[in-house]
Amino acid sequence: MTxxxxxxxxxxxxxxxPxxxxxxxxxxxxxxDEQMMIDCGPAATHKLVKAGLWPTDIDYLFFTHHHFDHDIDYPCxxxxxxxxxxxKENTLQVFGPTLTERITHGILDENEGIFAHDWKARVGHPLSQRIHQNRGGDLxxxxxxxxATDPFLDSLAYRFDxxxxxxVFTGDTQPCDSVTELAKDADLMLCMCWDDQEIMDADGEAPGQCGTLDAARMAQTAGVKRLALxxxxxxxxxxGPMEKGIGDVREIYDGGILFTDELQTISL
Structure with missing residues (x-):
């Protein structure tokens, strides 16, 4: 079986x-055949299409947390x-930490949603109705x-087996035992990597997030096969900083390293 x-x-x-x-x-x-998204930062919908995917094929959306760089494109x-x-598509299911339900209702709610005016016009206007029918929809x-569902944590990482x-998608994280355990022996971990660890330690930006060395330490401890920064x-x-950072990671982590670019595709 394949x-x-x-x-x-x-x-x-x-x-x-930016x-x-x-x-x-x-x-x-x-x-x-299943498609899902993890986080929905700036221009995510457009980038999704540029990657050759289509919004109506996404049935699940998972939020790690609700900083704007992770959710600003959610209304779009x-x-x-x-x-x-x-x-006729499947109902979209959205999961995330506290505020996921509130933000969703705040966008779409019929009475108070900040974009209710938009969908109401598209439901009621004859031209929008015609376009909807031409796409195969019914009136x-x-x-x-x-x-939309809120679990009971404020910031989440996700593992898909x-x-x-x-x-494993870590979201924003500092070195964390729970994330390391979640990622144990994973084939791929996508981990935040803000900057050169030495610079972060010197300027006080290390607490609460991972730099090069912290990402490498978590990946090495978890035993993941590949680390995507x-x-x-x-x-x-x-x-310059990029090449130094990759070299610093290699000093600690002995698996495969990917320094990611947008619209890059990674296969397992």
Whole structure:
């Protein structure tokens, strides 16, 4: 029996600081025929399409936490997925830490949602109705419906064990025993890597997040086979610091290293 292929699409490999090559965090995960997203940072919907995927094919969205660089494109994704649908797709299910339900209802709620004016117009306007029918939809057009669920933690990491292997998305994290345990023996861990560890230690930016050495230590302790560096800051994105950072990681971590670019595809 052939295992279902698993593919990770790096949609956003950056931080809150926009650079010409990276901005925010977002990933798409394909496990066989299933498609899902992890985080929904700046322009994630557009980047999803640039990666050759389509919003209506995404059935699950997982948030690690609710910094804007991880969720600012959520309204766009919700409205685009609904607008492009025929009404016959699976209901989108969204999971994340505290505020996930509140943000979702705040976007779409019929009475108080800040984008309710948009979907109401598209439900009721004759031209929008015609376009919806031409896409294969039926009338009356249904309002958006999303199942959003808050677990009981403020910041989450996710592990997906697939037939082709296991992948872990850390979100924003400092070295953390619970994340290390979650990632134990995984085939791939996507870990934030803000900057050169020496610089972070010197300027006081090390607590609460991983730099080069902390990401390497977590990956080595967890025994993951490949480490993909994401959430890369503007300084580390530059040539010179980038090559030094990769070398520093190699001094500690003996698995495969990926210094990710946006729209990069990783296969298990």
């Amino acid at each position: 295992a279902k292929p698993t593919t990770i699409h790096v949609l956003g490999a950056g931080t809150p600081t 650079t010409p090559t990276r901005f925010g965090s977002a990933f798409a995960l394909q496990i066989g 994704f919700l409205l685009c997925r609904w607008d492009q649908s025929t009404g 009356p057009r249904k309002p958006p419906h999303v199942l 697939t037939p082709a292997g296991s992948v 994401v959430h890369i800051g503007p300084h580390l994105s530059q040539h």
